[in-house]
Amino acid sequence: MRFQHRVLKLHKCRGCAVGLDLSLMSQPETVPVSVREGFHLAQEIHSKKEVAKKLDQLAIRITSQLQDQNPIMISILHGGLYLTGQLYGRIVFPFQQGYVHVTRYGDELAGGELRWIGKDMPELGGRSVLFVDDVLDEGVTLNHLKSWAFSEGAREVRTVVLSRKLVDNQEHVADYVGLESPNKFLFGCGMDLYGYGRNLPSIYGF
Numbered sequence: 001m002r003f004q005h006r007v008l009k010l011h012k013c014r015g016c017a018v019g020l021d022l023s024l025m026s027q028p029e030t031v032p033v034s035v036r037e038g039f040h041l042a043q044e045i046h047s048k049k050e051v052a053k054k055l056d057q058l059a060i061r062i063t064s065q066l067q068d069q070n071p072i073m074i075s076i077l078h079g080g081l082y083l084t085g086q087l088y089g090r091i092v093f094p095f096q097q098g099y100v101h102v103t104r105y106g107d108e109l110a111g112g113e114l115r116w117i118g119k120d121m122p123e124l125g126g127r128s129v130l131f132v133d134d135v136l137d138e139g140v141t142l143n144h145l146k147s148w149a150f151s152e153g154a155r156e157v158r159t160v161v162l163s164r165k166l167v168d169n170q171e172h173v174a175d176y177v178g179l180e181s182p183n184k185f186l187f188g189c190g191m192d193l194y195g196y197g198r199n200l201p202s203i204y205g206f
Contacts, residue, residue, distance in 0.1 A: 023042075054162070079191055163191075
């Protein structure tokens, strides 16, 4: 199925002044058909206003518990970059930063085996660590990273996610959760559809 170019349309959405109707977004032919089809099918799950409110609340909770800990905030690429950037604009206490690049998805819609791609961060020995990720699904990645950080000598390890999917048998319990989402394929606010849509200010799903 292919979709004609259409003029971008704004529509009223619950909890926000104006939202994007992705099905009416004009997209160049160079964008893969699978992405355009996904945008056409997607519905807004969490509005921009709802996301912003939860980001403020996350920053307040993290500040209250970590402001005296001199933590290392570690982004989990690529999904965690959006949440990391949003928190950086809301947090003013001293901390260091780092990143790990691991994936279970790649360009697939379902998770597979964990693959390490890269990492860079200060030494973790004796430090408080906060892993930052976009979404908590099964929890395999966060569980693995938490165990790895302890093996590197971290004093304590916490995790923060923008969204937690409501799925059965979740292996990991995040310390800080912004939103709870249905068990759908999600994109926006760091989450992607075949590498697209991470920049969207709302969260969409299908």
